[in-house]
Amino acid sequence: MEWASEPGEEGPKPGLNPPLRAAREGAPGRMEFKLEAHRIVSISLGKIYNSRVQRGGIKLHKNLLVSLVLRSARQVYLSDPCPGLYLAGPSGTPMALPQLPGEPAAGPAAGWGEPAPPAVPAAWQETQPHPERSAVPDAQRAVDAEPAAPGIDAGDAVLGGQAAAGPAWRLMEGPREAAAGGPGNPAGASEVFPEVARAASHHCGRPPGGEDQPGALGATPRGDCCCAKEEAPAPPPIGPRKRGAAGAGGVGGPAGCPAPSSTPLKKPRRDLEEPSSGAAAEEEEEMETGNVANLISIFGSSFSGLLRKSPGGGREEADGEENGPEAAEPGQICCDKPVLRDMNPWSTAIVAF
Amino acid sequence: MNYPDESTYGTKADIISTVEFNHTGELLATGDKGGRVVIFQREQESKNQVHRRGEYNVYSTFQSHEPEFDYLKSLEIEEKINKIRWLPQQNAAYFLLSTNDKTVKLWKVSERDKRPEGYNLKDEEGRLRDPATITTLRVPVLRPMDLMVEATPRRVFANAHTYHINSISVNSDYETYMSADDLRINLWNFEITNQSFNIVDIKPANMEELTEVITAAEFHPHHCNTFVYSSSKGTIRLCDMRASALCDRHTKFFEEPEDPSNRSFFSEIISSISDVKFSHSGRYIMTRDYLTVKVWDLNMENRPIETYQVHDYLRSKLCSLYENDCIFDKFECVWNGSDSVIMTGSYNNFFRMFDRNTKRDVTLEASRENSKPRAILKPRKVCVGGKRRKDEISVDSLDFSKKILHTAWHPSENIIAVAATNNLYIFQDKVN
Numbered sequence A: 001m002e003w004a005s006e007p008g009e010e011g012p013k014p015g016l017n018p019p020l021r022a023a024r025e026g027a028p029g030r031m032e033f034k035l036e037a038h039r040i041v042s043i044s045l046g047k048i049y050n051s052r053v054q055r056g057g058i059k060l061h062k063n064l065l066v067s068l069v070l071r072s073a074r075q076v077y078l079s080d081p082c083p084g085l086y087l088a089g090p091s092g093t094p095m096a097l098p099q100l101p102g103e104p105a106a107g108p109a110a111g112w113g114e115p116a117p118p119a120v121p122a123a124w125q126e127t128q129p130h131p132e133r134s135a136v137p138d139a140q141r142a143v144d145a146e147p148a149a150p151g152i153d154a155g156d157a158v159l160g161g162q163a164a165a166g167p168a169w170r171l172m173e174g175p176r177e178a179a180a181g182g183p184g185n186p187a188g189a190s191e192v193f194p195e196v197a198r199a200a201s202h203h204c205g206r207p208p209g210g211e212d213q214p215g216a217l218g219a220t221p222r223g224d225c226c227c228a229k230e231e232a233p234a235p236p237p238i239g240p241r242k243r244g245a246a247g248a249g250g251v252g253g254p255a256g257c258p259a260p261s262s263t264p265l266k267k268p269r270r271d272l273e274e275p276s277s278g279a280a281a282e283e284e285e286e287m288e289t290g291n292v293a294n295l296i297s298i299f300g301s302s303f304s305g306l307l308r309k310s311p312g313g314g315r316e317e318a319d320g321e322e323n324g325p326e327a328a329e330p331g332q333i334c335c336d337k338p339v340l341r342d343m344n345p346w347s348t349a350i351v352a353f
Numbered sequence B: 001m002n003y004p005d006e007s008t009y010g011t012k013a014d015i016i017s018t019v020e021f022n023h024t025g026e027l028l029a030t031g032d033k034g035g036r037v038v039i040f041q042r043e044q045e046s047k048n049q050v051h052r053r054g055e056y057n058v059y060s061t062f063q064s065h066e067p068e069f070d071y072l073k074s075l076e077i078e079e080k081i082n083k084i085r086w087l088p089q090q091n092a093a094y095f096l097l098s099t100n101d102k103t104v105k106l107w108k109v110s111e112r113d114k115r116p117e118g119y120n121l122k123d124e125e126g127r128l129r130d131p132a133t134i135t136t137l138r139v140p141v142l143r144p145m146d147l148m149v150e151a152t153p154r155r156v157f158a159n160a161h162t163y164h165i166n167s168i169s170v171n172s173d174y175e176t177y178m179s180a181d182d183l184r185i186n187l188w189n190f191e192i193t194n195q196s197f198n199i200v201d202i203k204p205a206n207m208e209e210l211t212e213v214i215t216a217a218e219f220h221p222h223h224c225n226t227f228v229y230s231s232s233k234g235t236i237r238l239c240d241m242r243a244s245a246l247c248d249r250h251t252k253f254f255e256e257p258e259d260p261s262n263r264s265f266f267s268e269i270i271s272s273i274s275d276v277k278f279s280h281s282g283r284y285i286m287t288r289d290y291l292t293v294k295v296w297d298l299n300m301e302n303r304p305i306e307t308y309q310v311h312d313y314l315r316s317k318l319c320s321l322y323e324n325d326c327i328f329d330k331f332e333c334v335w336n337g338s339d340s341v342i343m344t345g346s347y348n349n350f351f352r353m354f355d356r357n358t359k360r361d362v363t364l365e366a367s368r369e370n371s372k373p374r375a376i377l378k379p380r381k382v383c384v385g386g387k388r389r390k391d392e393i394s395v396d397s398l399d400f401s402k403k404i405l406h407t408a409w410h411p412s413e414n415i416i417a418v419a420a421t422n423n424l425y426i427f428q429d430k431v432n
Helices: A030-053 A059-081 A106-113 A120-127 A129-148 A152-174 A174-180 A183-187 A192-202 A212-218 A238-246 A259-302 A321-325 A334-341 A346-353 B268-273 B312-323
Strands: B008-010 B016-021 B027-032 B036-042 B056-062 B069-070 B075-079 B084-087 B094-099 B103-119 B143-156 B166-168 B176-180 B185-187 B197-201 B214-217 B226-231 B238-240 B250-254 B273-279 B286-288 B294-297 B306-309 B333-335 B343-347 B350-354 B361-365 B408-409 B415-420 B425-429
Touching: A030 A059, A030 A321, A030 B312, A183 B075, A192 B016, B016 B084, B016 B408, B016 B415, B027 B084, B027 B094, B027 B143, B027 B415, B036 B094, B056 B103, B084 B166, B084 B286, B094 B166, B176 B214, B185 B214, B214 B273, B273 B333, B286 B333, B294 B343, B343 B408, B350 B425
Parallel strands: B166 B214
Antiparallel strands: B008 B425, B016 B027, B027 B036, B036 B056, B069 B075, B084 B094, B094 B103, B103 B143, B166 B176, B176 B185, B185 B197, B214 B226, B226 B238, B238 B250, B273 B286, B286 B294, B294 B306, B333 B343, B343 B350, B350 B361, B408 B415, B415 B425
8 A cells, every 4th residue: 555655744833822813012921811811711611601502411521621721711810910901991902702703792791881890799689698699790791791702602592591681580570670770781690690599599498509409490390309319310400490591481480581582582682782882892891801800700719629739729719610510510410419519609600501 | 545446425414423344344334413323335346346346335224322301300312323333243143332422222233135925824915814714724935035134222221321421342252341431431241231330430529529531441352351441631541350340440551741832721622532442453552632643552651652643733723723612523543454554534524544664644635526436545735834835725724614533444454434524435445
């Protein structure tokens, strides 16, 4: 057999991948690095989110890899706090997610830009006694914005949920609406959390950290209590979560909006937000980056499993990063519900998506 | 490669997910995302048609797995066939194992070329005859009929895997086989479907501490007590089932130290091993990660003896490949019959062969446009930078949606099967 001889193809020089979008002129290399890390974080979150809705259940391997990337990017992102990074607004840096090509995420995000972040926690705290949840809406918002950027399909479930959440939220949550004010959304952002919170309060009175909560919520007929679920396979939050989002009769699904309707709702929602996007652009960018930072701190406190091995983590590490993907895989990890019980609300937030 | 014969089999957007020759190379099985198995059989060589030496034609098609829904977990179980493995032939029938994410099935593929005729109580259409009309007795006889190939599921091995099955491997004792998912490996006896032995369990007590998963596993070709499994961290463990019932402690541990100059956000992803294969001799193992193929000597654990760059020009594109999910593609790798050449796939419908002896390599393309029957495959080249020569293709022009993940090599001849999305290409080397 003849083999044609081919000289080996030369690879590029080894090293970190250059940022794929040009950083601002004059920006230091570290800034580029952080921008890249930021972008990777947002893409990773989108993938984790997407994995919940893909056919065949969550792929443990892929989610593990994504969580590793997330951790690396996060380490870079937080390794050297750079105040400039968070105040990216006026200079029009492309780092804000809505600027990612082809992504109209600016719409919904713009809407959320209006109320200042502190208002959200306040609103949240009024209705939800759980103090830790104050940052959750930030996380929610940031996560919504972030996944929206990398993948439209990611956005569908999130934004759909959010979009559905907005108007539906108004219908069902009078007091919160008043507290949040505005068409938009910190309320929307917290939309998913009411679900989680409600789940928490409904299900055998366990603290909302339990992964079972959202799941159990959606799957009403389940008689089992997560307390008893230590050995037995527990219902995955994903399935019921999907139903909740889809509004397919999940009890306590606050939005109660079925997935089909979330799509049409998404459009009016964006239309609503478009006009204000220009004005809110600055605010929104600022908010988004700020939220990303919050989100990362939130995730940071949750990703203890990997962070324990990393230096200089400083923050409380109650749960592993794997909580995201793994908790999201209860379908696969059905025997691991006990782990998920210990999950703090931040991790629940991830799963809620 | 001279004189390849090409036969293609195109289905409607059904992506081939596994390709496997049987032990003699007479049969070639493919599984697809729709849960179907298609078996090709090689034509007998005929003196009259020397140039049509052994083409592969469809022999049998059957639906192996159907989509299922796990109501308890609210999860859909995909019907996609992840792996097919043949059993060695022991009688006139052929047996193969096929698996989706959760369930392994043993299929018997057999031929029927005679049928009984002349029943007493039934007529030729099978309708019952009125006993009152029967006046004579006769003995049914077997008469020839058109060849019919039928596939019947003989065993179903279900409910043993919590996670997604990624590998199955038939043991050299032909009595047992193993199935591996992300965290566990189970040993089965072909005759027993309601039990399996768990031989590897890497699930941590606390799932938050999960750091690696099992990505592939295979039995040693000759030693029925030995198997290897690869991990997402780029390591391979060789286990001996004689050592203990639960082989959580490896006998050998193969790992290459990471090159610190290549560190990036995606280092962990690209080091994840997507396939591991023993050589036919049983002396080497080959592993495939995202950018390279490595050959390891079982006697040397600290580094591979050979490393081949499959498409190193992608190293600078990892971020884009992460975004479009290509970085998670699981390429397989195969040995040729004599373990002298290894083959693996790439993007743009390219696949690569590396000759271990001459250290020469070639890039070939599986495409309808470039391959006509009996045309010689032209080597392709990817241009990395600078001036692009006439026949070269630049990295940015590569089509990442055309990926060759699954290939197979005939056990004794130079015939290869290459699955390009939903097309199967079979190339032969005609030795003059």
